[in-house]
Amino acid sequence: MHIAILTSGGDCQGLNAVIRGIVRASADHGATVTGYQDGWKGLVQDKKISLHDGPDIDRLLLRGGTVLGTGRMKTADFTRCLDVIKDNLAAAKVDVLIAIGGEGTLKGAKWLHDNGVPVIGVPKTIDNDVDSTDFTFGFDSAVAIATDAVDRLHTTAESHKRVMVVEVMGRHVGWLAMQAGMAGGAHDILIPEVPFNIDEVCKRMSRRFAMGETYGIIVVAEGVEPVEGTFDMGEPEYDSFGHRKLEGIGAKIADIIGARLDIDVRSTELGYVQRGGTPTAFDRVLATRYAVNATRAAMNGNVGSVVVLRGEQIELASFEEAVGRLKTVPQSDIDSMTALLG
Numbered sequence: 001m002h003i004a005i006l007t008s009g010g011d012c013q014g015l016n017a018v019i020r021g022i023v024r025a026s027a028d029h030g031a032t033v034t035g036y037q038d039g040w041k042g043l044v045q046d047k048k049i050s051l052h053d054g055p056d057i058d059r060l061l062l063r064g065g066t067v068l069g070t071g072r073m074k075t076a077d078f079t080r081c082l083d084v085i086k087d088n089l090a091a092a093k094v095d096v097l098i099a100i101g102g103e104g105t106l107k108g109a110k111w112l113h114d115n116g117v118p119v120i121g122v123p124k125t126i127d128n129d130v131d132s133t134d135f136t137f138g139f140d141s142a143v144a145i146a147t148d149a150v151d152r153l154h155t156t157a158e159s160h161k162r163v164m165v166v167e168v169m170g171r172h173v174g175w176l177a178m179q180a181g182m183a184g185g186a187h188d189i190l191i192p193e194v195p196f197n198i199d200e201v202c203k204r205m206s207r208r209f210a211m212g213e214t215y216g217i218i219v220v221a222e223g224v225e226p227v228e229g230t231f232d233m234g235e236p237e238y239d240s241f242g243h244r245k246l247e248g249i250g251a252k253i254a255d256i257i258g259a260r261l262d263i264d265v266r267s268t269e270l271g272y273v274q275r276g277g278t279p280t281a282f283d284r285v286l287a288t289r290y291a292v293n294a295t296r297a298a299m300n301g302n303v304g305s306v307v308v309l310r311g312e313q314i315e316l317a318s319f320e321e322a323v324g325r326l327k328t329v330p331q332s333d334i335d336s337m338t339a340l341l342g
């Protein structure tokens, strides 16, 4: 059995742990592993390296990022490059390709599988928005980093009697903002699932100060949207992949609160710090379990599937189940989140 792997999309903590897990589990099964570099592009350009179990691979468990490199590929390029991809995999005698990535990567993997390439998916992302799995690796590490930042902002906010607006990642969903905000005891949390009204945000903070509190923390997901007509978001701009450029909504919200209330307001954008560095213990274990089970699925010929965590169990879902829709924060969690705000 010859397994090929690639990592694609934005990086996160735990990618290297999956690479290590697949190489070690494959060695156990007598299978060989090739790694394509820089995501899908490496597969098209046939940029690959052999991965062998040994000290270099073993050391990957703790290491952030991905030693294979990553990148994105446009949907149109999949169609254009299908034959090249098939030829490259056939020439290398690859039996199964394991694609490790988020929603975009898994959609690409599904398309390839639908077009005759044997693919298995491993879900990652700090956003935790892949459906069919309770958790993607990277999420727990990002929550830990964002929570630590919120914890630290409490002391400086209290000392200066300020409102601190903290912008965290989360383009489409608010899992990270919700968990970091709840864990950090934030006084307001804005997530994409609930359009925000800036008047209400100001009212909530003003009420808090009127009750004698001297500072406030507001956690904002980068992808929040206002209730229509209540906030000027400016003209949307898009990158070459058609993703809207997110232009620091936290700072804009901070400016408005500062201008409307007689309170000193500052903003902090956590940005890529949330994706960097070593994975938490939870993410190392999850990444390793995904790796072992993806390898087993490859050995068993379960192509067209994605390894997922359901409750305590690692199971296999179909690509349709995993990429059919985004996993958003459910109303019951939104209710728990809002119960203690203010």
Ligand code: F6P
Pocket (backbone or CB within 6 Å): 010, 011, 125, 126, 127, 169, 170, 171, 222, 246, 275
């Ligand atoms: O990993 C997901 C994510 O962190 C989003 O929350 C964010 O919008 C995006 O990646 C940014 O990634 P990049 O700038 O690498 O495209």
